[in-house]
Amino acid sequence: xxxxxxxxxxxxxVFGIWGxxxxxxxxxxxxHSLQHRGQEGxxxxxxxxxxxxxxxxxxxxNDVYGADDLKALDGNAAIGHVRYATxxxxxxxxxxxxxxxxxxxxxxxxxxxNLVNANALKHQLEGQxxxxxxxxxxxxxxxxIKRSGYLNLREKVKNALTMVKGAYAFLLMTENxxxxxxxxxxxxxxxxxxxxxxxxxxxxxxxxxxxGAEYIRDVQPGELLTINDEGIESDRFSxxxxxxxxxxxxxxFSRPDSNIENINVHTSRKNLxxxxxxxxxxxxxxxxxxxxxxxxxxxxxxxxxxxxYEMGLIKNRYVGRTFIQPSQELREQGVKxxxxxxxxxxxxxxxxxxxxxxxxxxxSRRIVxxxxxxxAKEVHVRISAPPxxxxxxxxxxxxxxxxLIAAKMSVDEMCDEIGADTLSFxxxxxxxxxxxxxxxxxxxxxxxxxxxxxxPTEIYPDTVHPYEKV
Numbered sequence: 001x002x003x004x005x006x007x008x009x010x011x012x013x014v015f016g017i018w019g020x021x022x023x024x025x026x027x028x029x030x031x032h033s034l035q036h037r038g039q040e041g042x043x044x045x046x047x048x049x050x051x052x053x054x055x056x057x058x059x060x061x062n063d064v065y066g067a068d069d070l071k072a073l074d075g076n077a078a079i080g081h082v083r084y085a086t087x088x089x090x091x092x093x094x095x096x097x098x099x100x101x102x103x104x105x106x107x108x109x110x111x112x113x114n115l116v117n118a119n120a121l122k123h124q125l126e127g128q129x130x131x132x133x134x135x136x137x138x139x140x141x142x143x144x145i146k147r148s149g150y151l152n153l154r155e156k157v158k159n160a161l162t163m164v165k166g167a168y169a170f171l172l173m174t175e176n177x178x179x180x181x182x183x184x185x186x187x188x189x190x191x192x193x194x195x196x197x198x199x200x201x202x203x204x205x206x207x208x209x210x211x212g213a214e215y216i217r218d219v220q221p222g223e224l225l226t227i228n229d230e231g232i233e234s235d236r237f238s239x240x241x242x243x244x245x246x247x248x249x250x251x252x253f254s255r256p257d258s259n260i261e262n263i264n265v266h267t268s269r270k271n272l273x274x275x276x277x278x279x280x281x282x283x284x285x286x287x288x289x290x291x292x293x294x295x296x297x298x299x300x301x302x303x304x305x306x307x308x309y310e311m312g313l314i315k316n317r318y319v320g321r322t323f324i325q326p327s328q329e330l331r332e333q334g335v336k337x338x339x340x341x342x343x344x345x346x347x348x349x350x351x352x353x354x355x356x357x358x359x360x361x362x363x364s365r366r367i368v369x370x371x372x373x374x375x376a377k378e379v380h381v382r383i384s385a386p387p388x389x390x391x392x393x394x395x396x397x398x399x400x401x402x403x404l405i406a407a408k409m410s411v412d413e414m415c416d417e418i419g420a421d422t423l424s425f426x427x428x429x430x431x432x433x434x435x436x437x438x439x440x441x442x443x444x445x446x447x448x449x450x451x452x453x454x455x456p457t458e459i460y461p462d463t464v465h466p467y468e469k470v
Contacts, residue, residue: 012096012395013037014110014190015207016079016171018178018227019198024073026195027080030207032061036255037112037203038082041095045108046075047175052106056095076198077178079171081110084397094136097171100146105175107145111138112203113167113188114395117460121163140164154226157181158237161224165457167246167394169203169219177228184238185456186221186245187394187447189260199227204258218261244447244456248396250435251385252293252356263436266296271434272384272426273300273354280424281305282380284350288312290367291339297384298354305352312346312353312371313339339367347375354382361405364418372419381420386428387411390453428452 013034017023027044042064043056053073057064061082081096097110115121118137121144126132130143144160145153157172157179167187172179180201182190193200193213200213208215219225222238246253249260256266273296287307289298292315302309316338351371358364368379387406401407405414415423426434428451435446449455 012081012083012112013203014079014081014112014169014171015203016178016180016201017195017198018077019229020195021076023076023078024070026211027078028061028065028070029211030202031080031082033207033210034082034203035061037253038084041083042081043095043097044073044078044080045097045099045173046073046078047173048075049175052099052108052173052175054097054099058092058095077173079108079110079173079178093134096136096138098134098136098138098142100142107142108173109138109142110171112169112395113183114393115140115164115168116166116393116457117164120460141170154179154224154235158224158235161237171201177226180219180225180227181237182219182221182223184222184241186243187456189245189249189254190219192216192219192225199232204254206255206258209257242445244445246394246396247431247435247446247448248450256296268435269296269384270300271436272431273297274304275430275434276382276384276426277301277304279427279430280382282352282422284352284378284380286310286312286345286349287352287354290353290355291315294354294356294384297356301352301354301382307352310345312342312351313367314342315339339370341370341374343374346371348377350378351376352380352382354384356384357388358383358405358414359388360403361414361417368419378421380422381418383425385426385431386451387425388450390450392450393455393459394447
């Protein structure tokens, strides 16, 4: 897809609000701030205390909701979702929140992440008579809840969550309450805020800033929050486990103005660039970053190295998305449409280009080529993360192992492949130190699965990688 040139895609973002008269409109704005986490589809469910009301569609937030659509979503509580569809996982039926109706009332679910045992659970549930309407792993949780022998909804949800494994930030809503759950390892970000007398939850704190909500805290791993007109209650469905939040949230996915566990994303990226400058110095004339996620790291590298930062690449923000199957040739053209070198800045210069990852190598090769065509004398590539050698099973499309260039080549071979003069990656220790999640001020660490091949949860033999979903 021309709109995604990096080869890395977050699967989705969630937003929920309880206790505000403008719930649907505020959810629209919240989802707009989370648009970077998913552009394939979006949905909002509200409750008017008698019925759950749904509006969803394929496309961007601005395209899916009109003024009349939001007016029709009655109620003072809502949950919403933006989605990136992994390969084969698109379609209207998979757009969330998923809404289920029964004689006992409605149930809406929105989910960020990926369940590593979803395939096994689906086979088990189908054997017991369940019929699935979507290919989304989120639907598995709805079936587990409905089939639970407990009478109380909270106990049903807790029971269902003990059976699913992997990464998940869940929002669940009925006519009378909203429940919020984070997986025991805390692999995905999820924050709790306050707006007037109501409560807000979101994948990123930037959503709070947009609507004027006050950040309270991050939802804890294994925690289940129940929010209704009586207030908020915290419970646990799992004993505490070492936190393993996805490192790529800090490196690439989250917005720079978001905070995750009180760590600002821009600051962490700048620190990554500074650490990279210490580990991989080079003589050069200018430093530039690949817009937008690598700008902060490039500024950090420039500060550490003393080499001036310049805007050597610009991003065309008016390239429309296309749903043409992204062949290698189209990926090459997509990079050229999305990025352009600033000839007056790079011509005749030794350029350090800072990026946050190399996945297939396509983007890096094209950027190096563009800089040389614009007259760059030397091109030195610096990556503010370690090499990605393994796929992610927790909701990020990092491609399969066969397409990961670092899984097949040494750093020197990759350097030759992308046509750079030199290539260096940040070390794993340098990354964890720069982000600051393993020092005394932080109680939890990072998931390093895509860098090491060692995952914080069991990966089942029939685990479906997000890239391979059908």
